[in-house]
Amino acid sequence: xxGVTQTPKHLITATGQRVTLRCSPRSGDLxxxxxxxSLDQGLQFLIQYYNGEERAKGNILERFSAxxxxxxxxxxxxxxxxxxxxxLYFCASSDGGSTFYEQFFGxxxxxxxx
Amino acid sequence: xxxxxxxxxxxxxxxxxxVSLNCTYSNSAFQYFMWYRQYSRKGPELLMYTYSxxxxxxxxFTAQVDKSSKYISLFIRDSQPSDSATYLCxxxxxxxxxxxxxxxxxxxxx
Numbered sequence: 001x002x003g004v005t006q007t008p009k010h011l012i013t014a015t016g017q018r019v020t021l022r023c024s025p026r027s028g029d030l031x032x033x034x035x036x037x038s039l040d041q042g043l044q045f046l047i048q049y050y051n052g053e054e055r056a057k058g059n060i061l062e063r064f065s066a067x068x069x070x071x072x073x074x075x076x077x078x079x080x081x082x083x084x085x086x087x088l089y090f091c092a093s094s095d096g097g098s099t100f101y102e103q104f105f106g107x108x109x110x111x112x113x114x
Numbered sequence: 115x116x117x118x119x120x121x122x123x124x125x126x127x128x129x130x131x132x133v134s135l136n137c138t139y140s141n142s143a144f145q146y147f148m149w150y151r152q153y154s155r156k157g158p159e160l161l162m163y164t165y166s167x168x169x170x171x172x173x174x175f176t177a178q179v180d181k182s183s184k185y186i187s188l189f190i191r192d193s194q195p196s197d198s199a200t201y202l203c204x205x206x207x208x209x210x211x212x213x214x215x216x217x218x219x220x221x222x223x224x
Contacts, residue, residue: 002159033212042202042214042215042216043158043214043217044214045211045212045214048211056211058211090158092157101148101206102160102163103160104159105157105158105159106157107157108156108157
């Protein structure tokens with residue numbers, strides 16, 4: 001158990017809908033990262049937050065947004081969902097300091113868009 | 115061209131064999147090199163990391179980085195069925211963004 005929690009585990013929804021994925025980092029970790037894993041694209045970095053502020057952005061679509069709250073949990077919002085958004089979404093956390101390279105991954109949320 | 119190339123396999127070897135997993139990368143600015151292991155239906159977990167060229171050993175695992183060739187390797191000695199998983203190389207450049215390889219699915223047969 002990495003100490004990172006994600007909810008829900010599974011999510012099934014329809015095209016055009018909006019969903020919110022939630023992540024709680026390990027105790028003491030200030031950085032939260034979001035990743036998308038699909039069969040054809042592999043594991044892709046989406047966005048990073050550090051202590052409530054956006055730190056780095058990857059291949060995140062404009063239909064996707066994220067935020068990190070004062071209690072350090074993070075939410076990833078996916079809107080106007082398309083079939084191609086079906087994937088595993090992982091959250092990871094790190095202390096953001098000297099061991100930033102060591103990211104601890106949660107169990108993931110499996111999103112299915114029908 | 116992808117920033118990090120990794121053969122997705124699958125790779126199947128008998129128990130006890132030495133396994134060699136590899137990645138190549140194109141951007142010489144990458145500074146940190148990691149190997150993650152991902153079991154089915156689980157999140158990736160960090161196995162090893164290296165900062166510079168050379169070898170790093172941890173038990174049955176050895177990570178090797180050759181910056182001049184932009185080539186990284188992970189060797190598993192005395193492979194066990196419990197090593198069956200997908201192995202992903204990951205590289206960091208500058209900002210703390212991990213760039214992952216496609217992952218190699220490995221099966222160790224008893």
